[in-house]
Amino acid sequence: MVDHKVCAVILAAGTSSRMGTAKQLLKIKDKKLLEHVLELVLEHSFEKVIVVLGHKAKEIKEGIVCASTRVCWVYNPNYRLGQSTSFVTAIDHIDSPFQSVMFFLGDQPFIKSETVSIVLEEGRRRAREVSAPFVIRPIYDEKPGHPIYWGNFKNIDFSILTGDTGGRGLLQFVEKVNFVVKDRGILFDIDTLEDYQRALQWVSQKV
Numbered sequence: 001m002v003d004h005k006v007c008a009v010i011l012a013a014g015t016s017s018r019m020g021t022a023k024q025l026l027k028i029k030d031k032k033l034l035e036h037v038l039e040l041v042l043e044h045s046f047e048k049v050i051v052v053l054g055h056k057a058k059e060i061k062e063g064i065v066c067a068s069t070r071v072c073w074v075y076n077p078n079y080r081l082g083q084s085t086s087f088v089t090a091i092d093h094i095d096s097p098f099q100s101v102m103f104f105l106g107d108q109p110f111i112k113s114e115t116v117s118i119v120l121e122e123g124r125r126r127a128r129e130v131s132a133p134f135v136i137r138p139i140y141d142e143k144p145g146h147p148i149y150w151g152n153f154k155n156i157d158f159s160i161l162t163g164d165t166g167g168r169g170l171l172q173f174v175e176k177v178n179f180v181v182k183d184r185g186i187l188f189d190i191d192t193l194e195d196y197q198r199a200l201q202w203v204s205q206k207v
Helices: 034-043 055-063 083-092 111-130 168-173 192-207
Strands: 007-013 048-053 071-075 100-105 134-140 148-152 174-180
Touching: 007 034, 007 083, 007 111, 034 048, 034 100, 034 111, 048 055, 048 083, 083 100, 100 111, 111 134, 111 148, 111 174
Parallel strands: 007 048, 007 100, 048 071, 134 174
Antiparallel strands: 100 148, 134 148
């Protein structure tokens, strides 16, 4: 059986307006925030990893250490119009061999590798069995988080997305499969200075 190809996307184009500085470059322990997310994603068997940048794209790309040839940096010129534009930008840069895509957020460094494996493998399994588009989401404390697997995504019209909703505007049109996980990291976004302080505390408690 031909392997079902899945592309990973990291959305990191935001303005960090609530942080006041480019949060992608904030240090958490020995790495920058976006480096933690890249490291997590690259642990898994994605043949291509698209990182969507926008605000301060040049500064961020130059400030991130990543030698992997699987990583493709993409610029979204419309990043100020909301996350949906980054979502569509990523879709436009996915090559024909890929049938599914898995979205990560660039400000969520604490997702467990096990969670990624669960969502990825279940997505691959389901995509081999059905041709209709579907979504797989991890759930913690009855709340959906990331990463989100979009199966058979080429049958979806992403052009209708607008604003800062990401892919949520399309969820009503696809089958949704939820997986409960023991991983509060799927809900931990680092948006504010207070979030950053909590992130540093999280790391110190794990040492």
